[in-house]
Amino acid sequence: MAKIRTEKNVSKKEVITKTAAALFKTKGYSSTSMRELAEAIGVEAPSLYNHIGSKSELLQAICFKMGNEFTAQTAKIKSSSGTASDKLRAIIRFHIEMMMHNFNELYVANHEWKHLDEPYLTDFLTIRRNYEKSLVSLIEQGIEKNELQAINPYVAVLTILSAVRGLEFWQRNKKNIPPQVLEEDMINHLLHGIVK
Amino acid sequence: MAKIRTEKNVSKKEVITKTAAALFKTKGYSSTSMRELAEAIGVEAPSLYNHIGSKSELLQAICFKMGNEFTAQTAKIKSSSGTASDKLRAIIRFHIEMMMHNFNELYVANHEWKHLDEPYLTDFLTIRRNYEKSLVSLIEQGIEKNELQAINPYVAVLTILSAVRGLEFWQRNKKNIPPQVLEEDMINHLLHGIVK
Incomplete structure (x- = not known):
């Protein structure tokens, strides 16, 4: 029976999680079977179960990995x-880079979280809500310090999070734009606008 | 047999299209049956077919209505x-107001277009591509006239369209923000940024 091939420094569980994320993104969580996952990795299904308990455990792993990374960062x-502007710049940059380099996992956390079982579903939504709140409070502080415009902070967070999430469309169309240009221009747009 | 109830100035076909959009949004196009649509309108299925040929015809009507309204506006x-900034302001406002007042139809055009049959699928994608191109050219003109920052115009269009599309999340959560504040703050953010 084939062994799960791993590159140096990448654990078997990580290989499984990354392959699962790619499948969940393309086919949807509900339509992906553990047999397909095993095939995609190149092992027999039973050897998968040495590393992971169930399909729902994989979805949990992906969603919480993303939620926790964003929260920690x-x-x-x-x-x-630094100023509120410096901090927002760093946070927007982190979002864009995650969309570029962890696209499958982030896509699954953004779209397939609704298939989480309880209590994970509630926990995940709490993490997300708290994450939004922490961004809202950062913007509130920036307004108080007179570093940011007096804008409704929830609207600003919605605009920023929606814009970076829109990189899904860029990922799909792979326009001929250097990632560096995309990153800098989107950050500057969201902080400073486009009107001279 | 019950007749399709219509308000003044709203055609029967419009009632059917709007009800279909609400169902396609909630259940997805594939999972909605013509029988359910008839029930939601309060008529027998056969009387629906006096007004509309098929389910796919309804999806076409919704997608092209949206595509054509955005293109024309x-x-x-x-x-x-007016300046490029004035024009962008008016276009962003139009997007936000469509998200507020034609949410179901716009949601279906944004998410369910992939179920269009050919040649409608190709036609719809062409309308969308041309719409994006017309926004890109508006931004290019603004940059040439020195009214807008020297930004990659495709990235700017991606940022703007993604941000306004993010109002889907606002629609879902119905935060306690007056629509007027949401509209003005998002427009000002996308044009002038949030940093002082």
């Missing part, structure tokens, strides 16, 4: 020194 | 007098 950025 | 705005 944003907390780190918020506690650093 | 944007062409009108582009040919008006």
